[in-house]
Amino acid sequence: MPRITLTIAGQPDDGLTRKAASELARLTGSVLGKALDATLVMIDYFPKERWFIAGQPLTDWGRNGFCLEVTLTEGTNTRQEKADYHRQAFELLADLIGNVHPHSNIHVLDCRGDAYGYGGVTQEYRYQHPRHLNEGDS
Template identity: 60%
Template sequence: MPGIKLTVSGNGDTGLSEHLATEVSALTCSVLEKELGKTMVVIRYIPPEQWFIAGRSLASLGKNSFRLEVTITEETNTKGQKAEYQRQAFELLSTLIGNVHPHSNVHVIDCAATSYGYGGLTQEYRYQRGG
């Protein structure tokens, strides 16, 4: 049940958002072995004048950027899977967004099964009940 939050520099673009959501979901489900039917994506845009790296706005740097945060249940993925996800996600988003600052980043967030869930039930509860 990954929760994906993608922040992208620029102005909102419905077509780009749909494409990003589709591609990031597919990558997440493939590399981290998650179910697409239980994947949530939220995309937001920040104007380049309001995004700063090393004290300079992206607008002044002439660059784009992203921050990808993927929340997963703790102990459901190996270090190797997360490292591969980091590599592939950075490559994918660099290609889709273009001209990205190297400080754009991917953050895989491991949450305890007792603290993470959906539909009012924790992942631990689902695990204990076999579902």
């Protein structure tokens, strides 16, 4: 179950929020092999005048920005898959948001299976007891 957290510099935009949520979930499924029905996406906005790169707010740069964090169970994706995801997610968000500062960033966070889960069940337990779980839970 990936958790996708996206923060976008600027004012809230419902259309952008829905499009980004849908496209990030789709990309996460296609590149990282994660089930769409177990993907959580949270999107928030942060004022450009309080978002600093190299000591200057984005308003001074005249640019947009984003920070994307994707939480995965450790060991479920290869280095190459994560590198591909970085590239494709940056391209996707740069296209959706437009005029992004190159220091907009992406963090793929590998969490230990015994410390990460949902529904009160760790991912390690899901791995150890697959027959007790629903198919969409992996």
